[in-house]
Amino acid sequence: MNFAPLPSVDVASVPADGLVLDVREDDEWAAGHVxxxxxxxxxxxxxxxxxxxxxxxxxxxxxxxxxVGGRSAQVTQYLVQQGIDAVNIDGGMQAWEAAGRPMVTEDGSPAYVL
Incomplete structure (x- = not known):
């Protein structure tokens, strides 16, 4: 079978007003998110x-x-199969944090990647 490559972008290519879909679990989200x-x-x-x-x-x-990009790759593939415009963020939250992109928490505590 021939599969199309998974559409992906690096963190620098995510626009400030882009819709980020975070598929991490609740504890990861609570530690820090976009x-x-x-x-x-x-x-x-x-x-x-x-x-x-x-x-x-x-x-x-x-x-x-x-x-890091594994779970989001699965979800991106699923969304694309449903005809939805979706791209995987290469490197995930680890790359986001390393690039110095802003992160927040619900309670205002310092954000980090769990």
Missing amino acids: EGALHVPISNFVARFGEVTEVLAEGRRAYVMCR
Whole structure:
């Protein structure tokens, strides 16, 4: 079989107003995340797929993020198969943090990648 390469971008290519879809688990999200990101853990992604498609109904591109890029690659592949414009963020939150991109927490404590 011939598979198309997974669409991906580096963290520098994610626009400040881009829709980041964070598929990490709750404890990872709580430690630090991209402000304004949509948090849908991969463990319940399929159950919450309708919520994701509502947000993406405006034709926005989803920039899919996890810790290093493995889980987000799975979700990106699934979204692309559903006809949704989605790209995997290479290196995930580790690359985001290393690039000095801003991160936040819900409680205002210092953000870090778990």
